[in-house]
Amino acid sequence: MTAQLSRRSFFATAGAAASLTLLGQSAFQPEPVSAASLFVRRNVGGMNAYDPVIVAYRKAVATMKALPSTDARSWSYQAAIHGTLTTPAQTAWNTCQHGNYFFWSWHRMYLYWFERICRRMACDDCFALPYWNYNDPAQRQLPSMFRDTASDLYVSARNSAMNSGAGSLPAWAVDYSAGLSQTNFNTASSSLEGLPHNQVHVLVGGWMGSVPTAAQDPIFFLHHCNMDRLWNLWLAEGGGRIDPVFDNTWKNTVYTFFDEEGAQLEMTGCQILRAAQQLHYVYEGEPPQVNDFCLPIIKLPPIIFEKEVVFRVSIPEIRLENEPVTVPVDLKEAKQKISSLVERKDATVFLEIEGVEAEHQPGVSWQVYFGPALSGEPPEDSPYWVGAIALFGQGIHGESHEKTKFEPAKFAFPINRSLAAGLKANQERWTIVFIPRGILIDGKPSRPKVESPVKIGSISITVETNKPGQEK
Numbered sequence: 001m002t003a004q005l006s007r008r009s010f011f012a013t014a015g016a017a018a019s020l021t022l023l024g025q026s027a028f029q030p031e032p033v034s035a036a037s038l039f040v041r042r043n044v045g046g047m048n049a050y051d052p053v054i055v056a057y058r059k060a061v062a063t064m065k066a067l068p069s070t071d072a073r074s075w076s077y078q079a080a081i082h083g084t085l086t087t088p089a090q091t092a093w094n095t096c097q098h099g100n101y102f103f104w105s106w107h108r109m110y111l112y113w114f115e116r117i118c119r120r121m122a123c124d125d126c127f128a129l130p131y132w133n134y135n136d137p138a139q140r141q142l143p144s145m146f147r148d149t150a151s152d153l154y155v156s157a158r159n160s161a162m163n164s165g166a167g168s169l170p171a172w173a174v175d176y177s178a179g180l181s182q183t184n185f186n187t188a189s190s191s192l193e194g195l196p197h198n199q200v201h202v203l204v205g206g207w208m209g210s211v212p213t214a215a216q217d218p219i220f221f222l223h224h225c226n227m228d229r230l231w232n233l234w235l236a237e238g239g240g241r242i243d244p245v246f247d248n249t250w251k252n253t254v255y256t257f258f259d260e261e262g263a264q265l266e267m268t269g270c271q272i273l274r275a276a277q278q279l280h281y282v283y284e285g286e287p288p289q290v291n292d293f294c295l296p297i298i299k300l301p302p303i304i305f306e307k308e309v310v311f312r313v314s315i316p317e318i319r320l321e322n323e324p325v326t327v328p329v330d331l332k333e334a335k336q337k338i339s340s341l342v343e344r345k346d347a348t349v350f351l352e353i354e355g356v357e358a359e360h361q362p363g364v365s366w367q368v369y370f371g372p373a374l375s376g377e378p379p380e381d382s383p384y385w386v387g388a389i390a391l392f393g394q395g396i397h398g399e400s401h402e403k404t405k406f407e408p409a410k411f412a413f414p415i416n417r418s419l420a421a422g423l424k425a426n427q428e429r430w431t432i433v434f435i436p437r438g439i440l441i442d443g444k445p446s447r448p449k450v451e452s453p454v455k456i457g458s459i460s461i462t463v464e465t466n467k468p469g470q471e472k
């Protein structure tokens with residue numbers, strides 16, 4: 001009885017918050033939350049098809065699929081909010097944010113309202129979305145209930161080996177330590193968007209590999225819960241990590257969604273900073289959430305980040321196809337400067353790869369190596385692996401339309417570790433190598449065929465430095 005009462009008061013609170021939103025976000029006040037009204041987004045690892053969370057999600061998916069597509073709570077409408085090629089576009093369609101600093105905030109809002117709709121559709125007041133923790137070596141296959149062809153969670157438009165269970169995500173594609181170690185919000189968000197986010201989209205493949213279809217696959221929401229969880233984990237690392245609460249555009253840009261009644265509403269960044277306090281959910285197993293606030297008295301960030309180009313790599317025309325591509329880099333003239341930067345604690349050096357584009361989804365990821373000339377494959381734990389390129393959201397001509405204009409993709413890989421190792425070995429001739437990669441099949445690396453070659457516009461070495469800003 002107590003639980004039910006608190007649940008009802010939760011809905012009342014959330015409803016009040018939603019209507020205040022329409023009057024302007026300044027009126028929004030987070031309510032204190034009691035433990036009983038917190039929803040827990042659980043790890044899907046270890047769940048089976050009969051777990052109440054899975055049963056409820058299945059039911060929600062089936063119910064949403066049965067709604068007419070004009071209903072904003074229907075499966076197809078919800079997926080179209082993320083992206084669609086269907087025209088004419090309805091309210092809120094194609095509003096997903098990729099390749100910019102709204103990536104985390106927009107997807108958090110999207111998951112929140114989607115989850116509330118699922119809760120209603122499943123007639124399960126306790127329902128919360130599960131998350132897929134593919135960083136756990138035991139969870140690199142697609143969760144089993146999503147591979148059951150009789151289930152509403154099954155989609156045939158995926159990499160067939162991922163669907164059969166023979167396929168699994170390789171460790172390099174899901175190791176998010178490089179992203180978590182970045183202290184600048186923009187840098188961290190963009191790094192984690194590139195890896196694991198883009199990697200998982202492209203390697204699960206099929207609908208997941210393309211923005212206009214990705215959210216039609218029920219696994220999308222478990223993948224994005226994990227990305228949302230990584231936002232909390234990133235903040236919990238401390239060390240000056242903070243959300244862009246100093247940035248008016250980030251704080252006040254308004255996005256449109258629909259609630260479980262199908263009513264349209266609007267939301268801003270300031271309303272979703274604190275998952276537990278404002279949105280009433282936590283992730284199973286996460287450290288205590290960090291509570292950032294949009295306070296008007298904050299003038300400047302506690303840390304100011306600045307980025308500058310150190311060295312432009314002169315490159316030939318690069319086309320990434322089925323074979324590895326090697327680009328020689330002569331660092332002689334920049335060596336002094338780079339060695340001094342690598343020693344600084346307040347500087348991160350990046351290999352920036354820009355102007356990345358393809359006609360269609362290549363269906364492949366390129367692992368990027370930056371180090372001495374290679375004879376054969378470097379070992380998996382080589383310090384010279386710096387990241388991987390998988391296109392999702394940006395850089396694909398065939399996915400642009402009048403609502404989402406084409407933009408080339410860009411990637412920035414931290415290379416301090418690689419540079420330190422190379423400089424220690426007194427190395428002057430460097431190489432960048434792009435090696436096409438796919439999923440593991442029966443535990444062994446596969447080499448899928450590249451479906452659309454990738455062009456690279458420019459490569460440079462940049463440095464991001466940080467210095468203390470104004471006291472809060």
Ligand SMILES: [Cu+2]
Nearest residue numbers: 197201214224
């Ligand atoms: Cu995504």
